Amino acid sequence: MAAEPYRLTATEALKAFNNDSLTVEDYAKSLLKRIEERDGLIKAWAYLDPTQVLEQARALDKVPKEERGPMHGVAIAVKDIIYTKGMPTQHNSPIYAGDQPEVDGGSVIMLRKAGALILGKSRTTEFAATVEGPGTANPHDTTRTPGGSSSGSGAAVADFQAPIGLGTQTGGSTIRPGSFNGIYAMKPTWNAITREGQKIYSLILDTLGLYARSVEDLELLGSVFGLKDDEVPQPPKNGVKGLKFALYKSMVWDQAGPGTQKAMQKGKELLEAHGAEVEEIELPADFDKLPDWHGCVLKCDGRPSFRPEYQIAKEKLATSLVEHVEEKHGYSRKDYLEAFDAISALRPKWDAIAEKYAAVIIPSIPDEAPAGLESTGSAVFNSWTTALHFPVVNVPGFAGSHDMPVGLSLAAPRYKDQALLAVAKEVGKVWEKEGGWSSKL
Amino acid sequence: MAAEPYRLTATEALKAFNNDSLTVEDYAKSLLKRIEERDGLIKAWAYLDPTQVLEQARALDKVPKEERGPMHGVAIAVKDIIYTKGMPTQHNSPIYAGDQPEVDGGSVIMLRKAGALILGKSRTTEFAATVEGPGTANPHDTTRTPGGSSSGSGAAVADFQAPIGLGTQTGGSTIRPGSFNGIYAMKPTWNAITREGQKIYSLILDTLGLYARSVEDLELLGSVFGLKDDEVPQPPKNGVKGLKFALYKSMVWDQAGPGTQKAMQKGKELLEAHGAEVEEIELPADFDKLPDWHGCVLKCDGRPSFRPEYQIAKEKLATSLVEHVEEKHGYSRKDYLEAFDAISALRPKWDAIAEKYAAVIIPSIPDEAPAGLESTGSAVFNSWTTALHFPVVNVPGFAGSHDMPVGLSLAAPRYKDQALLAVAKEVGKVWEKEGGWSSKL
Numbered sequence: 114m115a116a117e118p119y120r121l122t123a124t125e126a127l128k129a130f131n132n133d134s135l136t137v138e139d140y141a142k143s144l145l146k147r148i149e150e151r152d153g154l155i156k157a158w159a160y161l162d163p164t165q166v167l168e169q170a171r172a173l174d175k176v177p178k179e180e181r182g183p184m185h186g187v188a189i190a191v192k193d194i195i196y197t198k199g200m201p202t203q204h205n206s207p208i209y210a211g212d213q214p215e216v217d218g219g220s221v222i223m224l225r226k227a228g229a230l231i232l233g234k235s236r237t238t239e240f241a242a243t244v245e246g247p248g249t250a251n252p253h254d255t256t257r258t259p260g261g262s263s264s265g266s267g268a269a270v271a272d273f274q275a276p277i278g279l280g281t282q283t284g285g286s287t288i289r290p291g292s293f294n295g296i297y298a299m300k301p302t303w304n305a306i307t308r309e310g311q312k313i314y315s316l317i318l319d320t321l322g323l324y325a326r327s328v329e330d331l332e333l334l335g336s337v338f339g340l341k342d343d344e345v346p347q348p349p350k351n352g353v354k355g356l357k358f359a360l361y362k363s364m365v366w367d368q369a370g371p372g373t374q375k376a377m378q379k380g381k382e383l384l385e386a387h388g389a390e391v392e393e394i395e396l397p398a399d400f401d402k403l404p405d406w407h408g409c410v411l412k413c414d415g416r417p418s419f420r421p422e423y424q425i426a427k428e429k430l431a432t433s434l435v436e437h438v439e440e441k442h443g444y445s446r447k448d449y450l451e452a453f454d455a456i457s458a459l460r461p462k463w464d465a466i467a468e469k470y471a472a473v474i475i476p477s478i479p480d481e482a483p484a485g486l487e488s489t490g491s492a493v494f495n496s497w498t499t500a501l502h503f504p505v506v507n508v509p510g511f512a513g514s515h516d517m518p519v520g521l522s523l524a525a526p527r528y529k530d531q532a533l534l535a536v537a538k539e540v541g542k543v544w545e546k547e548g549g550w551s552s553k554l
Numbered sequence: 555m556a557a558e559p560y561r562l563t564a565t566e567a568l569k570a571f572n573n574d575s576l577t578v579e580d581y582a583k584s585l586l587k588r589i590e591e592r593d594g595l596i597k598a599w600a601y602l603d604p605t606q607v608l609e610q611a612r613a614l615d616k617v618p619k620e621e622r623g624p625m626h627g628v629a630i631a632v633k634d635i636i637y638t639k640g641m642p643t644q645h646n647s648p649i650y651a652g653d654q655p656e657v658d659g660g661s662v663i664m665l666r667k668a669g670a671l672i673l674g675k676s677r678t679t680e681f682a683a684t685v686e687g688p689g690t691a692n693p694h695d696t697t698r699t700p701g702g703s704s705s706g707s708g709a710a711v712a713d714f715q716a717p718i719g720l721g722t723q724t725g726g727s728t729i730r731p732g733s734f735n736g737i738y739a740m741k742p743t744w745n746a747i748t749r750e751g752q753k754i755y756s757l758i759l760d761t762l763g764l765y766a767r768s769v770e771d772l773e774l775l776g777s778v779f780g781l782k783d784d785e786v787p788q789p790p791k792n793g794v795k796g797l798k799f800a801l802y803k804s805m806v807w808d809q810a811g812p813g814t815q816k817a818m819q820k821g822k823e824l825l826e827a828h829g830a831e832v833e834e835i836e837l838p839a840d841f842d843k844l845p846d847w848h849g850c851v852l853k854c855d856g857r858p859s860f861r862p863e864y865q866i867a868k869e870k871l872a873t874s875l876v877e878h879v880e881e882k883h884g885y886s887r888k889d890y891l892e893a894f895d896a897i898s899a900l901r902p903k904w905d906a907i908a909e910k911y912a913a914v915i916i917p918s919i920p921d922e923a924p925a926g927l928e929s930t931g932s933a934v935f936n937s938w939t940t941a942l943h944f945p946v947v948n949v950p951g952f953a954g955s956h957d958m959p960v961g962l963s964l965a966a967p968r969y970k971d972q973a974l975l976a977v978a979k980e981v982g983k984v985w986e987k988e989g990g991w992s993s994k995l
Contacts (some may be wrong), residue, residue: 213658216657219858219861227865304758307861316745316861339861343886343887388992417748417780421660421748446968450901454901454902460891460895527887
């Protein structure tokens with residue numbers, strides 16, 4: 114083996130297991146060593162038991178080749194708001210400290226069946242519903258936030274503690290950490306993958322999120338989870354050459370700092386230099402209200418979602434969540450329905466616009482990861498995309514003024530997830546190579 | 555005590571506990587005796603452990619009066635697709651036979667906190683997603699179906715084996731059994747009550763359902779679960795007198811049999827005789843497509859929802875659910891989105907129409923419960939109401955040609971749940987008394 118096993122992407126690890134150059138046990142040991150060396154600093158994990166990991170790994174090594182699943186032996190970090198048998202699920206909430214429901218979330222059932230090695234539970238903000246960091250540090254600069262709420266999965270994948278990870282997104286909880294950590298992140302079409310066994314914040318917004326260090330690995334996860342367009346997309350034949358992109362600075366562009374401003378400009382120029390067409394677009398005026406509508410739906414949905422916890426242990430619940438339940442936001446049911454219905458009406462409008470392009474380029478974050486671990490940063494560039502249900506992939510490649518990673522989002526119409534990944538793969542080749550940022554880890 | 559404790563409604567039982575005329579233990583014993591006598595015939599329960607019930611009851615009796623919750627001691631049946639600590643959750647699926655995730659659904663957390671006595675798990679069709687009856691019989695005629703998928707909760711409440719019960723509805727799974735069993739049933743506004751810990755069939759359709767033998771008991775459940783309109787509704791002062799109702803025979807009226815036809819006619823006449831106005835209405839032509847759109851969304855949503863079970867044990871999954879995952883229905887993602895978006899666009903239109911009336915009267919079922927326990931009957935009159943998210947209450951009172959119960963639905967705009975209950979209470983007084991059917995149990 115040239116590289117240390119812990120550095121392998123999921124796809125590379127699969128290859129190594131398949132050609133017998135690596136056992137799952139040795140792979141797991143390499144990852145555990147990396148975790149031991151690094152996690153005191155990064156704090157990506159809410160729960161990880163090395164003995165349990167090695168037991169899983171040895172069991173996987175005993176599976177005959179012909180019975181192995183499509184993710185045989187591949188390690189994965191699971192966000193700690195998704196249920197896992199044999200491991201606690203604590204939601205970063207004192208209410209659920211040490212709690213261990215013996216049930217697997219739907220995504221975890223599929224992962225286990227595919228032969229994945231569940232490393233452990235990655236840190237999250239409380240119920241994936243607050244912006245207070247869970248103590249996790251950005252591996253590229255440990256004085257900065259890795260973003261949230263999928264803090265642990267984002268940081269673990271960037272830090273080579275896991276090749277892939279599960280996150281979730283209700284506002285910007287998958288794409289923001291993806292960008293802050295300089296890795297690929299995908300928010301698939303809403304409900305394209307089951308959310309069974311994933312704590313609810315907002316039914317109409319919550320989406321399972323995927324992390325990886327390569328698009329191939331996102332495709333692998335997508336195939337295990339059944340992500341499937343109406344038509345199998347033809348991969349671009351000449352890279353990005355001849356593809357037509359839209360660039361939408363978004364209705365909150367005034368919140369973009371220099372890192373994102375430069376990335377948007379450079380991302381456009383690079384694609385054009387490689388023969389793509391990039392057309393800057395505006396969206397109809399109604400779209401400008403999406404961030405507010407999203408906020409209304411989110412806060413109002415927090416009422417039914419956190420009412421059980423509020424009733425049993427209000428004093429152990431984050432103030433912001435108590436306020437959702439107590440409706441301190443001041444939104445009426447009427448306000449909620451207006452926002453809910455208005456968002457619904459814009460979904461087909463987005464699809465009609467986006468389907469004219471190979472992808473729509475939008476910002477992933479206001480700027481590189483801010484200093485401090487207290488706040489996970491702003492989701493203002495993501496929340497409207499979550500509301501509209503369409504798939505988004507964060508592609509890394511650019512640098513902020515402190516050389517922290519800045520990614521850009523590629524977006525597509527709903528249920529064009531596979532097509533989006535195929536395009537993201539080509540775009541990534543350009544941006545990762547020439548965007549100006551690469552991981553020093 | 556005049557009546558046997560098992561015959562008490564929840565509200566009546568609360569009163570008896572409060573004035574010390576009944577202990578929870580004696581109440582539980584009375585219910586257990588009823589269950590023992592009857593359930594060999596009715597088969598309402600998937601799981602019920604008398605020892606566990608009595609332990610709960612004794613613990614509740616020890617709670618000092620000032621610490622008692624708003625449902626102190628009240629027994630409830632929980633549909634077996636909702637997680638409960640200390641009891642198995644089996645979804646009527648061989649895949650989950652004996653499975654016991656140690657977690658409470660959100661509704662169950664709130665029930666326990668309110669002091670409810672969880673009797674056991676009531677039978678459901680497989681994952682609440684098929685129409686094959688789970689062996690439960692209609693207590694009014696055990697050769698007939700109690701409906702489904704909430705078969706056990708509906709039958710148990712009608713049969714005085716529990717005063718109240720939890721169901722769920724994705725098509726007609728709460729309202730249909732309510733009507734077939736001659737009890738009150740409520741499908742609240744979608745997402746007004748958390749669905750946490752309730753197996754997913756369709757995220758955008760699944761709704762927690764409530765069963766009771768009185769509207770007061772539905773109100774009690776609503777208050778524990780946080781069902782709350784923008785404005786606290788003023789209860790009608792003179793019964794139904796002066797109220798204006800709409801009557802909508804629905805776009806599938808051609809499927810109404812004589813029982814429902816007569817009930818709709820008689821329901822109208824009775825309200826008019828008591829001083830209400832009843833105006834027959836039609837809905838715009840787009841509404842006629844709702845049953846088809848609902849079917850498309852339902853089947854397509856079955857793909858992500860049952861993919862985990864399909865992957866691990868396809869051979870143990872109902873054929874209809876295998877077909878959802880394999881997309882035998884032939885709907886494309888494009889078809890799905892068209893249906894999804896078209897339904898979304900009709901929700902505010904329904905609200906605007908319904909808000910002009912005290913309630914809209916619609917059929918609950920094609921006719922009285924059909925013979926045989928194999929099929930749980932047709933949800934054709936319910937599915938479009940589930941798609942539109944508005945609250946529905948089944949009010950019993952009418953009789954089919956075999957003297958089986960026939961109920962009618964009252965419906966309101968979204969988030970007018972409390973107002974709807976207040977109206978249902980007055981309508982129920984008329985229909986239950988003069989509609990021509992009353993329970994012989």
